[in-house]
Each structure stands twice: as C-alpha cells, then as structure tokens.
Amino acid sequence: MRLLDIIQFTGQTLGRHRFRSAMTLVSMAIGVAAVVTLTGLGEGARGYVLGQFSFLGTDTLIMFPGRRETTGGMPPVTGSAARDITLADTRTLKRVVRGLEQVAPLVVGSATISYESRSRESVTIGTTASFFEIREIQMRRGKPLPDLPMEQAKNICVIGETLKTELFGNSPAIGKWLRVSDRRCRIIGLTEGRGDAFGMDLSDAVFIPVATAQSLFNTEALFRVFFKVKKNYSLTKVEQQLLQIMKERHQGELDVTLVRPDAMISTFNDLLLALTFAIVGIASISLLVAGILIMNITLISVTQRTREIGLLKAIGAPASQIRMLFLTEASLLALIGAVTGVLIGEALVFTGTRLFPDIPFRTPYWAIFSALAIAFATSTVFAYLPANRAAKLEPVNALSVK
Amino acid sequence: MKQVLGYDPKMIELSEICRTFYLGEQAVHALNKVNLRIEQGEYISVMGPSGSGKSTLLNAIGLLDRPNSGEYLIDNIATSSLKEEQRAAIRRDKIGFVFQSYHLIGRLSAQENIALPMVLAGVAPSQRDPAVKQVLAKLGLTDRAHHLPNQLSGGQRQRVAIGRAILMNPSILLADEPTGNLDSKSGAEVIEVLEQLNQQGITLLVVTHDGALGKRARRRIRMVDGKIVDDIRQ
Numbered sequence A: 001m002r003l004l005d006i007i008q009f010t011g012q013t014l015g016r017h018r019f020r021s022a023m024t025l026v027s028m029a030i031g032v033a034a035v036v037t038l039t040g041l042g043e044g045a046r047g048y049v050l051g052q053f054s055f056l057g058t059d060t061l062i063m064f065p066g067r068r069e070t071t072g073g074m075p076p077v078t079g080s081a082a083r084d085i086t087l088a089d090t091r092t093l094k095r096v097v098r099g100l101e102q103v104a105p106l107v108v109g110s111a112t113i114s115y116e117s118r119s120r121e122s123v124t125i126g127t128t129a130s131f132f133e134i135r136e137i138q139m140r141r142g143k144p145l146p147d148l149p150m151e152q153a154k155n156i157c158v159i160g161e162t163l164k165t166e167l168f169g170n171s172p173a174i175g176k177w178l179r180v181s182d183r184r185c186r187i188i189g190l191t192e193g194r195g196d197a198f199g200m201d202l203s204d205a206v207f208i209p210v211a212t213a214q215s216l217f218n219t220e221a222l223f224r225v226f227f228k229v230k231k232n233y234s235l236t237k238v239e240q241q242l243l244q245i246m247k248e249r250h251q252g253e254l255d256v257t258l259v260r261p262d263a264m265i266s267t268f269n270d271l272l273l274a275l276t277f278a279i280v281g282i283a284s285i286s287l288l289v290a291g292i293l294i295m296n297i298t299l300i301s302v303t304q305r306t307r308e309i310g311l312l313k314a315i316g317a318p319a320s321q322i323r324m325l326f327l328t329e330a331s332l333l334a335l336i337g338a339v340t341g342v343l344i345g346e347a348l349v350f351t352g353t354r355l356f357p358d359i360p361f362r363t364p365y366w367a368i369f370s371a372l373a374i375a376f377a378t379s380t381v382f383a384y385l386p387a388n389r390a391a392k393l394e395p396v397n398a399l400s401v402k
Numbered sequence B: 001m002k003q004v005l006g007y008d009p010k011m012i013e014l015s016e017i018c019r020t021f022y023l024g025e026q027a028v029h030a031l032n033k034v035n036l037r038i039e040q041g042e043y044i045s046v047m048g049p050s051g052s053g054k055s056t057l058l059n060a061i062g063l064l065d066r067p068n069s070g071e072y073l074i075d076n077i078a079t080s081s082l083k084e085e086q087r088a089a090i091r092r093d094k095i096g097f098v099f100q101s102y103h104l105i106g107r108l109s110a111q112e113n114i115a116l117p118m119v120l121a122g123v124a125p126s127q128r129d130p131a132v133k134q135v136l137a138k139l140g141l142t143d144r145a146h147h148l149p150n151q152l153s154g155g156q157r158q159r160v161a162i163g164r165a166i167l168m169n170p171s172i173l174l175a176d177e178p179t180g181n182l183d184s185k186s187g188a189e190v191i192e193v194l195e196q197l198n199q200q201g202i203t204l205l206v207v208t209h210d211g212a213l214g215k216r217a218r219r220r221i222r223m224v225d226g227k228i229v230d231d232i233r234q
Ligand SMILES: Nc1ncnc2c1ncn2[C@@H]1O[C@H](COP(=O)(O)OP(=O)(O)OP(=O)(O)O)[C@@H](O)[C@H]1O
Pocket: B021, B022, B023, B028, B029, B030, B048, B049, B050, B051, B052, B053, B054, B055, B056, B057
C-alpha cells in the first residue's frame, strides 16, 4: 500500500469516529503537554537557582569560622569555641598563599542609618574594594570603596539603590554625610540593582571599610572572607594552602570552613536535575494512561470493524497489512496528539516566561524529543495486541460477524 | 508453490474436499468429499436447501476458509500447503467476491470502494484511476462515483461490489446469493451485469435460491448435505 493511500484510508477512518479520535488525541496531548511543561518548569527552576549562584563564579572560595563537618559524628567533648578569623589572618593568607587574586574580608551587622530626620535599620557590611570586584557589584553613581589598607578606618560609605531612595528620594546623595549608628560617613557611591541575592538584598545595604565596621560593631571577628583565585591556579591547591595556614595559625586546630561555590553549584545542579527527572517521570504516567486508552480504542475499533477486516482480507489484504493499518491508526492519533501536546506545553512555558521573566523556563529538546518518542512508542506497543488480533482473524469468520 | 506450467486450461479442481464444523459433540459435514472441476469461462449456478454447504463451498474456492482435508488446485497451484500471505495474494489476483450483503465500507464513496483492491495492492493512482473509471462506466455507475453506499439503492450497491470484485481482472467471480437482498428488477439487472462479465470470459459461480435464476446458468450444481448430488450441463 502506498503511503499516501495509507494516510488517506486512516484519515477517513479517524474522521468517521471523531469523538473517539478526539478523546484519544486529547489524552495524548495532555500527557505530552504535562511532560513538556513540567520539564520546562524544572529546567527553569534549575536555571534560576544556578543563576543565583553564578555570580560567585567558579573561581571563588568562601571561608567562615567554625568547622562544619560533613561526615557527621559526635562534636568534640572539649568543644572550645571556634577561634575568630581576624584581619591579621586575612593579611597573612593574602601574603603567603600562592594563586590568590583578590581577598575580601567581611564584617556584617545591623545599624541604624539616618539622614536628617529619616532613619532606618539596615544591613551594614564592612569590607574592602576587593569585595566589589569579586562579587562584580555594579555602580550606578560614584565609586566603590577605595583600595585602602585593610586596617585603615575611614568615614566613607557606599549605599544601595533602595536605601538611597528611602533616605533621599530623588535628590542626589553622593557627597552627603550619612549617620551610621554613631558615626558620620560621607557617601561616595551608589550600587546598582539587587547586587546579589545570596540570602540578602544588597540594594538595601550600606558598605563601609572593614576597619570602620570592626570598630562600629566592636569586634575583631570576621563574618566571612572571600577569595578569588587567579586563572590557571587549581582551586583545590589554593583551598589546601588556605586550610593549612589557618590550621597553623590556630594552634594546629582546623576550625574554619571553606566553601567552594563551584562544588555547591554542581551539587545543586544534580539535585535539581534529579527533581526535574522525578517530576517528568510522574508526568510520564499520564502518557502510560494515554497508551492504555489507545489500546482500548483500538480494541473497540477492531471489534466494530470485524466485517471490514474480513472484507479487506477477502479482497487480498495480507495479515501484515491489516496489522499495519490498525497500528498506523493508533500511532497517527498518538502523533497528532503528541504534537498538539508539545504546542500546548510550549505555549504554557512561554506564558510562564512572560509572567516570571526572571526565571528561565525552557523545555530542552531532549524532553520534547523523548515525549514524542514515548507517545509514539506507547501507542504502537499498546495498539499492537489488538491490531495483531485483527490481523489473525479468519476471513470467513470475520465476514460473517453481525 | 507447486505449479505445473502450461498443459491444460483447467483452472479449478477440488478433490475429496471435506469441511467439518463441530457444534459441541456433533460434527456437521458442511462439505463431504466434494469433487469438482471448473473450466475457464464456465457459468455455474449452485443450488440446494439451506445448510447444504453452498456458502462453505464458495468460501473454500475463494480461499476464505480452509478445508479440513482434500486438495484444491487453482491454476495448478496446490492451495492446501500455502501460507496465509500466499493465499491472500491469490485472492487478490485471481478471485473476485460478491456477497449477498454487499460488504461495502460505509465511509468510502462508490469510487473509493471499487478502488480498494488496487489501493491495498499499492497500485499507483496513475494506473488505478483509469481502471476505476473504466469499471464505473462498465457498471453504469459513473454519475454515482462520489456517492456513499447509504446514498445508493440496493442494486447500485451490489453493482459497486461487483465493480470492486472485477477491478483486479480476476479469472473467477464468486457470487453468494448476489440478488438475495434485492427486489426482482434490481436483481435482474445485477444478474445481467454478471452474465455480461461471463460473456467477456470470466468464470462465474453463482449461489442462488432462485430456481429461474439458477436455470440461466449453462451448468447447474445441486448440493444436499455437503455433497454435490446433481451436476447438469447444457
Ligand atoms: N462457522 C460455522 N460454524 C459451525 N457450523 C457452520 C459454520 N458455517 C457453516 N456451518 C454449518 O455448515 C453447514 C453448511 O453451511 P452453509 O452456510 O454452507 O450452508 P448454505 O448452503 O450456504 O445455506 P444457506 O442457503 O442458508 O446460505 C450448515 O449446517 C451450517 O450450520
């Protein structure tokens, strides 16, 4: 039989049973749309989360005090509190460790910020110029913190966009004196956007030199130290050196933790990918349901058209041809349904990107391809049994069915 | 396929054909050691009481059914050992069937119903369309080509069925009570068409209950209880 004739013959059959065909089509479309949409959502979520971390880059290390064991087990009985990481530690690390491009100490606290009669509580970050470079913080106006020696305090500050608007409205802020707790700092720059979303919104923050923050909050202890590793240096080697030196400086006790965002990112990536697969797996169940529906519909079709099968055989159709016709019927339905499903799914994903422009919803090609393949395969597998039954009918028996 | 080439025109030969149905414990001998030779171009009527095995005989000759024993040769091909696919090929190429209840496909037009054997056989439209047109003209159905079966009269439907049966130029036409569902006028028309085809050389085998109709055939077979009891030639 010629392909065009097969398609026409099948089309006429499907057209004759519009409701039945439509139901099969819809069930397949829903299944495929579910797979496409959920994969799109999963991939979007993954892309979004990774995006949140990507600013850290793959060449960054973060140190914080205390040992966070990943192996579990009992905490030490003679639990001496973790020693602080100090500016002196930072300076030594910067001097001794090979392969460091930038080192940014961080002191974080909350302080009352006021200008004239307006005031509010705000995150106050004591750091250095390096932090602006490591985190790639963009400036809207003015300059970032200058490259001072770490221990040098200076009454200057950089503020975030939101804070600026709240305190100054539309009037210019650069050069104005801001009161940070009990100190007066001159505003030298405005940061742009959210800065980063690593747990905090930096558009709300005040940046001051690290030494200034230490005296403001009356502490030696650093909250974090950020390191940026030079190109062509192994992150692992730098990590080992940093830990080694901290251990030496802390009387042989390793009481700091180093986080590698690149490892973190890949862990998150694996986790979210697994989640996506799980969701898609669940969605695939609807494809299975559609497959079973196709089996039933084909069975009904075979039963109702037994006389026709008898006739086709009587005029010379071999069993293989009868089987092929019924399989084509099922897979054509499945394929049209699946393509419809892909379109619906893509439309939903597209709508999602319009509603939440920040989240990169996108259905990968492998998902679309496998949804189509699964739809086609289930329809063929499930229709095979009834189709084969039709093929094996004895012509004389099939013809005499009432 | 066993085939002995080119020695005689004899095209159909049944020897000792048996077809037995079992209804519970009871065996019904629908065909009981039937022997029959049919030459090319014959016009045969098959008559006999209901249940005598006429349809079973026709189905056996048409390769729609498998006898339990005996041998059936068509154009010197022994059919008892053929596989189903080979039997389908013989049905397609050598045999035309006309049923009492037409067996047209309701969703296809007259023309599409007639074209079906060539569609299944994979004949290209360029060859198929002229052949179908010719058959439509031959059966006086040209102006009904695009009608669906339920828009046609009984006689027209049966003519469509005949058109479908002869499209592939079979050598034998098997008709099982072709006028059974028709009034006498359309019945006469259908018989006329069949006889015309016979005059053009096709072998014609008609099962009928109508004595007058049976008498028109040059050779009349009478069956009783699965046996051929009379075989009269004129
Ligand atoms: N599939 C079957 N199963 C059981 N018995 C059958 C079957 N087909 C035919 N028979 C029996 O075989 C016998 C011959 O049947 P057949 O249909 O050949 O008769 P017939 O001469 O064509 O009768 P009618 O004139 O009523 O059409 C009958 O007794 C019938 O009951």
